[in-house]
Amino acid sequence: MKGFRYLKNVVTLKLDQPACIGCGRCLEVCPHQVFELAGKMASIRDRDACVECGACALNCPVKAISVESGVGCASGMINEWLRERNLRAPGGSCCS
Amino acid sequence: MLQTKTRPAGPFKIKTIRRKTNSECSPSSSCCSEESSPGADKPPCCGPPTSKGGGVITDKVPGFIEWLNTPIGRIPRIDTKLGFADHLGACKARWALGRMDFIVPSGLYALGHPTATDPVLVTANYKMSYDRVRRELSGRNVWLLVLETFGVNVWCAAGKGTFGTGELVRQIKATGLTEIVSHRRLILPILGAPGVSAHEVARRTGFKVDYAAIRAADLLTYLDHGMVTTPEMRQVTFNFYDRLVLIPVELVMAMKSVAIVGLVTLLTLSALSNVTAGITGFCAYIGAAVCGIALGPLLLPWLPGRSFAVKGAFTGLLWCGLFYVVAGGTAWNGAITAAFFIALPAISSFHTLNFTGCSTYTSRSGVKKEMRIALPVMGSSLVISLILLLAGRFL
Numbered sequence: 001m002k003g004f005r006y007l008k009n010v011v012t013l014k015l016d017q018p019a020c021i022g023c024g025r026c027l028e029v030c031p032h033q034v035f036e037l038a039g040k041m042a043s044i045r046d047r048d049a050c051v052e053c054g055a056c057a058l059n060c061p062v063k064a065i066s067v068e069s070g071v072g073c074a075s076g077m078i079n080e081w082l083r084e085r086n087l088r089a090p091g092g093s094c095c096s
Numbered sequence: 097m098l099q100t101k102t103r104p105a106g107p108f109k110i111k112t113i114r115r116k117t118n119s120e121c122s123p124s125s126s127c128c129s130e131e132s133s134p135g136a137d138k139p140p141c142c143g144p145p146t147s148k149g150g151g152v153i154t155d156k157v158p159g160f161i162e163w164l165n166t167p168i169g170r171i172p173r174i175d176t177k178l179g180f181a182d183h184l185g186a187c188k189a190r191w192a193l194g195r196m197d198f199i200v201p202s203g204l205y206a207l208g209h210p211t212a213t214d215p216v217l218v219t220a221n222y223k224m225s226y227d228r229v230r231r232e233l234s235g236r237n238v239w240l241l242v243l244e245t246f247g248v249n250v251w252c253a254a255g256k257g258t259f260g261t262g263e264l265v266r267q268i269k270a271t272g273l274t275e276i277v278s279h280r281r282l283i284l285p286i287l288g289a290p291g292v293s294a295h296e297v298a299r300r301t302g303f304k305v306d307y308a309a310i311r312a313a314d315l316l317t318y319l320d321h322g323m324v325t326t327p328e329m330r331q332v333t334f335n336f337y338d339r340l341v342l343i344p345v346e347l348v349m350a351m352k353s354v355a356i357v358g359l360v361t362l363l364t365l366s367a368l369s370n371v372t373a374g375i376t377g378f379c380a381y382i383g384a385a386v387c388g389i390a391l392g393p394l395l396l397p398w399l400p401g402r403s404f405a406v407k408g409a410f411t412g413l414l415w416c417g418l419f420y421v422v423a424g425g426t427a428w429n430g431a432i433t434a435a436f437f438i439a440l441p442a443i444s445s446f447h448t449l450n451f452t453g454c455s456t457y458t459s460r461s462g463v464k465k466e467m468r469i470a471l472p473v474m475g476s477s478l479v480i481s482l483i484l485l486l487a488g489r490f491l
Contacts, residue, residue, distance in 0.1 A: 003397045004334060007462040028307050028325070029289035031332035032457070052459040053255065055289035069255070069290065072460040073453020074446075074467055 001032055001049060011050040012068040017041060019064035026056040026065060149244055150201040150221045157200060158182060158223065159230060164206045168272035173206045176234040182227050189224060190341055192348040198223045199247035204271040205230075208237035212278040215319065217308075218264065219285065220245040220253050228312040236319060239277065243267055254291030261293045261300075268301045283323070286310045286330060334456045336394070342454045343390045350447065354385045369489055380419050384440040387415040388447025393454070404458070405470035408448025412441030431488030439481035442474040 013034070022040040027033075035056065036045040042064075054069030071077060155163070159175035159182075189198045202221050207230055216239040219229045226242060233240075243263045245253035253259035264282075268274070284292060286307045294305035308318045309329035318325060361381045366374030392399065392411045399407035416437050419425070425433060449470055452458040 001332065001334065001457045004457045005402055006458050007402050007465060010461040010465050011459050012461050025294065028330070029286060031286060031310060031330065033327075033330065049457070050459060051457060052461060053251075053290040055254075055286075058291070058293045059289055059295070061295040068460065070460045071255075071453075072458055072463050074450040074463060076453060077463065077467060 005048065006051075008048050011047055011052055012066075013044065013047060013050045013052065013056075014066045015042060015044055016064045016066075017043065019062050021062055021064075023061060025059045025061065029055040029059050031055075149246055150199045150242075153201045153203045153205075157205070158226070164209075166276055168275045171204055171206050171276075173209075174230055174240075176207055176230050176232075176236075178227055178231050182223075186224055186227065189345075191344045195345075196247060200226045200242060202242050202244035202267060204267075204273065204276070205240040205242060206238075207233050207240055208235070210237040210239050212276065214238055214277070215281070215283055215323075216241055216273065216277060217283045217315070218243065218288070220248065220250045220259050220288075222247050222249045222253075225249050225312075229315070232312045232315045236316070238319075239273075241267055241271065241273065241282070250285050251287040251290070254288045257291050259288050260291035261296045264292055264297055265300050268303060274302075280304060281306060283308045283318075285312075286325075287332075332456045334396075338456075339393050339396060339454075343393060346389050346393070346451070346454065347386070350385065350389055350450075354382065358382050358385075365485075368485065376423055379423070380416075380436060380440060381443060383415050383419060384412050384443040385447055387411040388444030389451075391415075392444060392448030393451045396451075396455075403466050403470070404452050404455075404463075405445045405449045405466050405474075408445035409441040411448060412444030413437075415444065416440045429488050431484045435481035435484035435488060438477045438484070442477035442481075445470060446474055 015035075020041045022037060022042065024037055024042070026035045026042050027037060031053070032046070032049040032051060034044060034046050034050045035042050037043075050067070052067050052069045052072070054067055057063075057065040057067050057069070071080065153172055155172070157172050157174065159178070161173045161175055163170040164173045185194070185198060189195045200221050200223050214237045217229065217233075218241045219225050221242045221244055226240075229240065243253075243259055244267075245258045245263075248256065248258060250259055274280075280301075280303045282297070282303045282305050284305055284307050287310055289307055292305065294307070297303055297305050306323065307325070308323070309315060309325060310332055311329070314329045318329065358378050358381050362374045362378040364374075365377040388408045388411060391414070392404070392408045395411065396407060399410050401407055401410075419440070420433070420436070425436070428436075449463075449466060452463045452466075
């Protein structure tokens, strides 16, 4: 994103290019222009810009994209870890 | 933007949590099961804790003008102009006041005098989303399909799956949309895509989904230019104003925990030393927390590093420098000075790291990595500074 870059080489986005049918849906739904169409096939243009929202994976009609999407804030993750250990999260709400 | 506030929160990969039944998983509870996935059909697992949904459409819906008689019954025609109450409600919501009730009933609405050939736009039932969309569509004839997202904005609701395939299909059927429009096309916000599977909606309802734009402000341009999305309409932003409007609600939400920790600091330092030390520690802590919550996010692009934890630590350091001068730090001994300079950046760092939940450009994996490194560092810093304070007392 213009003026902002997050950590390098962390995202879990994967594209199975041979499965791609070149519909371009991933380009339409990505809010960070991660994909481009190269020769009627999607390719990853800017992996580090991915926010792992999962829109591309959910909207790919041939399931060629996979990404581990999920709650992305520190307190949400602390709550998640606490719940994994069967502890009550302070505040109670899971993702706000 | 069609939405603001937190970033998407998607499927929760929780291995050991007790699996809850659907009846337990009401939106008013706060459970999250591993089964919750965007686009799933079942009821959402984690809406805001107190929201019971938007209820049913009556003549009390915001902006109501009149009933429109259609083949499927009466549909409310709503105003594209916002009133004082709408603006006041938005201001209050920014400060977390009445935010859980800032909601409209889900269902079909009419803007202007739409006919069977006019477009159908889809949005969330967070009132700010609803207001933003209707405000932008002045002078147009469109149908507005509002999904039940339990008062959550489009992007967050899409991440939770409430703005999702299941709810969209449900609303299409419940409203009898096929009876009212002759075309089979839906216009969705791009930020709804993490919850909606376009091909799945097409398969199940025959409606083709078009993702129009990220911001409601671009809707008119989209409609007036042959429904074409320009690259700019697809570009999410996070400018100074975008960040500024998020600060009040962050401050209010952190207030309780910050007050408790502040009080503990006050009492501990008072007990260890004297009341003056207690008050000094209290002020230093509150300042560091506020810097982490407000200053870090505001100065985000100008603070060094990519990591939010590092950026936050810098704001803490800035505060530390200022506090040292204002509070007469020159009178402190070496150990106490070091304790302040170690603890305060850690506190600010924690709060700025938490802002990743509001940012529009951070990834879950990135935040995970930051936390794995930053949380132990923050914890150690606090322990070291406590030891230094204890040592300083006897120096």
